[in-house]
Amino acid sequence: MPEGAPRKVTRRDVARHAGVSDAVVTYTLNGRAPVAPATAARVRESIRILGYTPNAAARALKMGSSRLIGIIVPDTTNPFWSELCQQVENVAAREGYAVLVVNSRDDDNRAIALARSLASRQVDGFLVASIVHPNEVTAFNALGIRWATLNNPHPIAGTMGVGVDLDQGARDATRHLIDHGYRRIAFVGSTKDARYGGWTAELASAGLEPGLVFPADFERRSGYLAGRNLAAASAQVDAVFMSSDQLAIGAMRALHEAGVDMPGDVAVVSFDGTDDAEYAWPGLTTLAQPIAELAEQAVFRLLGVGSIPDERPRGELVIRRSCGCE
Numbered sequence: 001m002p003e004g005a006p007r008k009v010t011r012r013d014v015a016r017h018a019g020v021s022d023a024v025v026t027y028t029l030n031g032r033a034p035v036a037p038a039t040a041a042r043v044r045e046s047i048r049i050l051g052y053t054p055n056a057a058a059r060a061l062k063m064g065s066s067r068l069i070g071i072i073v074p075d076t077t078n079p080f081w082s083e084l085c086q087q088v089e090n091v092a093a094r095e096g097y098a099v100l101v102v103n104s105r106d107d108d109n110r111a112i113a114l115a116r117s118l119a120s121r122q123v124d125g126f127l128v129a130s131i132v133h134p135n136e137v138t139a140f141n142a143l144g145i146r147w148a149t150l151n152n153p154h155p156i157a158g159t160m161g162v163g164v165d166l167d168q169g170a171r172d173a174t175r176h177l178i179d180h181g182y183r184r185i186a187f188v189g190s191t192k193d194a195r196y197g198g199w200t201a202e203l204a205s206a207g208l209e210p211g212l213v214f215p216a217d218f219e220r221r222s223g224y225l226a227g228r229n230l231a232a233a234s235a236q237v238d239a240v241f242m243s244s245d246q247l248a249i250g251a252m253r254a255l256h257e258a259g260v261d262m263p264g265d266v267a268v269v270s271f272d273g274t275d276d277a278e279y280a281w282p283g284l285t286t287l288a289q290p291i292a293e294l295a296e297q298a299v300f301r302l303l304g305v306g307s308i309p310d311e312r313p314r315g316e317l318v319i320r321r322s323c324g325c326e
Contacts, residue, residue, distance in 0.1 A: 087295035170198025189243025223250025231258035283320030
């Protein structure tokens with residue numbers, strides 16, 4: 001200990017201050033044996049006064065549980081993942097768990113390395129909030145701890161998890177534009193994503209030809225570049241479905257710079273329902289994912305608690321001015 005550094009408060013210090021045995025302090029903290037209410041209150045007051053913090057690592061070894069879960073996200077800078085992690089933390093806290101968030105940067109090998117790191121820290125389990133590939137399933141299963149997918153678009157054999165039906169969400173968003181009377185509906189996003197399939201299928205069901213496609217990754221910069229291409233072809237487009245709010249916000253900037261009016265020249269509907277969508281200009285109509293429901297179902301599956309419905313949660317269209325409704 002460095003010279004002059006304050007000595008760490010121990011469990012024995014708490015016991016002496018409260019006038020009880022070390023065992024009573026332990027029982028008060030872990031609830032494994034009854035303690036008289038007045039005695040327990042005295043112990044908790046001593047903990048507060050002394051500023052005692054239990055050793056989480058030692059407690060995990062003794063109890064066989066760290067009361068800690070991990071969550072691997074593909075991009076911590078994306079507001080959707082930040083908001084989803086916050087909901088996971090809320091649910092986990094209600095169940096008495098803390099959450100450790102790590103960023104895979106959308107890289108399979110990094111996700112596997114992070115999962116191993118989480119396991120070495122004795123987490124009780126972890127969530128994977130990105131598309132999970134077969135090599136990851138094999139690696140995760142080899143760790144010997146519980147894990148589950150969060151927001152995976154399709155069920156994966158041999159795994160547990162939850163996710164929104166992205167295909168149906170994209171169909172709902174595209175149908176909204178069709179019901180407005182738009183017929184030349186473009187797409188901005190990844191053609192490998194389920195939302196692309198939903199957009200294509202809904203246009204086909206309405207007897208419409210697929211509109212222009214502007215490939216983009218799920219980030220503002222990529223959306224901005226796609227938006228510049230969209231602006232150049234805006235005479236061929238009267239509406240666009242964008243597969244994430246971050247894409248849409250970047251693309252909308254490019255459309256503004258090119259003098260393309262929204263929704264007058266091009267109507268816009270997006271996907272995710274992040275807080276940013278409310279503050280875009282014009283306000284962004286978006287298919288909001290039910291992140292509170294997703295988080296609860298994912299944590300419950302991971303911990304094996306609560307009641308989980310069989311059907312997959314569906315998003316809800318949040319109407320604002322970008323689609324022409326206001």
